[in-house]
Amino acid sequence: MAPKNQPIILITNDDDITSPGIRSLVEAVKDLGKVVVVAPDKPQSGMGHAITIGSPLRLNKMNIFAEVEAWQTSGTPVDCVKLAVDKILHRKPDICLSGINHGANHSINVIYSGTMSAAMEASIEGIPSIGFSLLDYRYEADFEPSKLIVRKIVSSILAQKKIDKHLLLNVNIPAVPSKEIKGIKICKQAYAKYEEDFDERLDPHGKKYYWLTGEFKNFDKARDSDVYALQHNYVSVVPVQFDLTNYTLKKQLEKSNLFK
């Protein structure tokens, strides 16, 4: 058991439990509290806020991090958070950390990202939560600069007297050496999207199939956007919410009598 007052830190990700990114996250914070890892047994990138309702889930203890309790599940990142709270911890952790993702989750990626959906699930459940992503897709990405950033952000949050239980931060880290990182900026989510393209191919039986591809396009010129901050070698921190109501449009529609 953790010593009294030691925070319980739940760690998950979407790249799978064996990825270098989650190992770096564990290493960055393992002396800040009692760390428990619950993560998928296979890659779950792009799973968004998927949950598993049509098939049952498996949960297996793993011995892959020195002195850190770890479990792998057959589920999605969101399933991992639910299983961690209900079947492993039997309580809410003090904070949930997700990542470090191999690749960017800035701007519209927050919607598609398994990393951020796991963090959002924790936030919905009343667990302060932070998703971390490094702007480098490669397995061999250098996570050392990210570890310093993660440690700084997590210790700042844990040092607060009272943490908002729905706190949810989307942190993206530029893929540059530590000395080139200019600082940490609070940002808004940039308006950007993917211009899709499907790579059409023929299978050996002559039938068509399609690979989803696409080009990232940023339409946001605001200087407080996450994309802008990252382009200028700042770490971007976007506070995220799960109330998706468009209150401006709500007011307009209430006035309009459109559906009367």
Added chain:
Amino acid sequence: MAPKNQPIILITNDDDITSPGIRSLVEAVKDLGKVVVVAPDKPQSGMGHAITIGSPLRLNKMNIFAEVEAWQTSGTPVDCVKLAVDKILHRKPDICLSGINHGANHSINVIYSGTMSAAMEASIEGIPSIGFSLLDYRYEADFEPSKLIVRKIVSSILAQKKIDKHLLLNVNIPAVPSKEIKGIKICKQAYAKYEEDFDERLDPHGKKYYWLTGEFKNFDKARDSDVYALQHNYVSVVPVQFDLTNYTLKKQLEKSNLFK
């Protein structure tokens, strides 16, 4: 081809292309424009905003709706919208309709719902979009009252001189006869969540597995919430946005110097 000025209406869902809900949606609007259906070939409930990046997609023409072009895909609801725009319509439709879902998508369900994620994907791409759900999970649910509501809402939107290209509405319909429906209310997303429980079982080999279950809990007492409207037999319409930035928290964090 559609006559000039006839809107192109893209229809999708998450229950699969053979579900009574999508058939009812097609029937409700098929004379309001040129309808094209692109929907999953298997149930995709709870898929959230998942996209398929680790495996290729299949796309097959179907002849299941009289005089309406229809395609089934092996992908998620979000994949369906992407495929429809890029490989079938070769243009953006004038509106995208998703549903009618068998079961509620009010409150926090907007986050998990494949129905609403398909609609959100269209909205991100600049296509006005509406998701419809009936508060009845059963295959045998009576969709006749819903068809009248759908028709009223879709024709009101299409009759506007200019439609906001990011318009995104989450419409939920109470499962009562038409004469008991009191009207249509513009609402906010209720703060509610699922209190999870996992049903733990043993497989024939003695190994544990878990089914996700849970109880819906509404914590929102506001009279303008969707849950409140539905409890009082109103149709709820929540305007939804894909900018998840928490601007209130952004301002607080900017002032706080927390990460300096």
